Amino acid sequence: MAQKPSIPKGTRDFSPAEVTKRDYIFDTVKRQFEIFGFQPIETPSFENFETLMGKYGDEGDRLIFKILKSGDFISKVDDVTYSSKKSNSLMPKISDKALRYDLTVPFARYVVMHQNEIDFPFKRYQIQPVWRADRPQKGRFREFYQCDADVVGSDSLLQEVELIKLYDAVFTDLKLEGVKIKLNNRKILAGIAEVIGVKHLLVDFTVALDKLDKIGEEGVRKEMLEKGISEQSIEKLTPLFHLTGGSLVQLESLKLLLEGSEEGLKGVEELIFVVQTIQKLGLKSASLAIDVTLARGLxxxxxxxxxxxxxxxxxxxxxxxxxxxxDLTGIFGMKNTSGVGISFGLDRIYLVLEELALFPEDIKESIQVLCVNFGNRESMAALQLVSQLREKGVKADLYPSSAKMQKQMKYAHNRNVPYVILIGAQELEQGSFVVKDMKQGNQKSYLLQAPEEFLKTL
Known part of the structure; x- marks a missing residue:
């Protein structure tokens, strides 16, 4: 008995309707990227092992899909390494490539390799799949698309402002209101770590802090203690968990807390500029809020x-x-090149639009017109009409066989076709065709020699 086929966990097949909805998001995001002056690039689906490893922290590195070397790779591993059963020692000997974890590190590699061909500041967008060996759950997959926009070669804070405006423009175009853009600054996190005396544990501190919305304040405290951060240092953090007021009010409170950190105060000043500028420009669909616990693990x-x-x-x-x-490009030998970028989570945006019923109604239409097939003579006339409609940009099709009328109409209904064309023996004699409006239920005749009259209704 043949084994029932399956696909790996965390991956998906997409139906025609799903692909159409995904393309709607892609097209919307791409349109706004280009309006804001970004240019498209593409990079390989896999990179050299050393390009990706060590760029995402310990947690990120564990989620990278490694690609085994071709051939009898295991025979080339020495006995000591093989018997140690330590993946960190074994992996470089059996793998020299990996699937990309995100689009940012490959972009940095691209910039370094093509720096002599690029005009800086370089504004690029990239829409391609990435892979992560994460635990699949709602809105989180092992294979998914990222839609990235980055600016490299400029340290101006106006780029941060522009990216916030870009977020707002995309969500406005998608009719998605009430989106919240949370903002923090790594310098502020470094300043907090400095003030509470754990600057040497900055990464552990930020990774734990970033989980506040997932594991709560007590969970964060517990993880920090496990990472070697003292109870006394954690107590100094307590006011940060309960900041109140608007963004500028919170930033003024941070100024007081970070008086002993030059780096932290610089981060506060940077955010004040961004927030004040956004307040002058305004946002349509999104809101901007400071979140000092926002760390992101990268x-x-x-x-x-x-x-x-x-x-x-x-x-x-x-x-x-x-x-x-x-300093991202510095890891590839290109120093002093500043960059800033954002990413759109396509799959999660899809689920949000679906839940809120925000996809346009006409997106369900795979074709605009379907001609019913009444037989050989009639189908030839229908095919000629279909060809004329296609030349005018109309998505049109002819049912391939002269099946029962009920079956053909059911097919049209299932494919959400708005107009069905009927050319039977009587219409052939009269040189006409009948158009049935599937939504309204009414129908109207047009001359075969003048399909332009029907085109005016589309």
Missing amino acids: NYYTGAIFEVSAPEGVAMGSIGGGGRYD
Whole structure:
């Protein structure tokens, strides 16, 4: 008995209707990327092992899908390494490539390799799949698309402002209101760590702090204690968990808390500029809020940090995020090149639009017109008409066989076809065709020699 086929956990097949909805999001995001002056690039689905490893912290590195070397790779591993059963020692000997974890590190690699061909500041967008060996759950998959926009070669804070405006423009275009853009700065996190005396544990501190919305204050305290952060240091953090007031009020409170940290105060000043500028420009669909617990686990952020959450009432994690990475290209030998970027979580945005019924009604239409097939003579006339309609940009089709009328109409209904064309023996004699409006239920005749009259109704 043949084994029932399946697909790996965390991956999906997409139906025609789902692909159409995904393309709607892709097209909307791409349109706004280009309006804001970003250019498209693409990079390989897999990179050299050393390109990706060590760029995402210990947690990120564990989620990278490694690709085994071709051939009899295991025979080339020495006995000591093999018998140690330590993956860190074994992996470099059996794998030299890995599937990309995100689009940012490959972008940094691209910039370094093509720096002599690029005009800086370089504004690029990239829409491609990425892979993470994460535990699958609602809105989290092992294979998913990222939609990234990055600016490299400029340290101006106006880029942060522009990216916030870009988020707002995309969500406005998607009719998605109530989106919340949370903002923090890595310098503020470094300043807090400095003030409470754990600067040497900055990564552990930020990774734990970033989990506040998932495991709560007590969970964060417990994880910090496990990482070697003292109870006394954690107590100094307590006011940060309960900041109140608007963004500028919270930033003024942070100034007082960070008086002993030059780096922390610089981060506060950067956010004040961004918030004040956004307040002058205004946002249409999104709101901007300071969140000092926002850390995001990636090691390469050095300035602003963004995270976008779905409208209130929608049970969904972040639907976008990003930040500034002043020294990311430095890991590939290109120093002093600042960058900042954001990412859109396509799959989660899809689920949010679906839950809120925000996809356009006409997106369900795979074709606009279907011609019924009444037989050989009639189908030839119908095919000629279909060809004329296609030349005018109309999505039209002819049912392939002269099946029963009921079957053909059911097919049209299931495919959400708005107009069905009937060309029977009588219509052939009269040189006409009948159009049935599937929504209204009425029908009207047109001359075969003048299909333009029907085109005016589309």
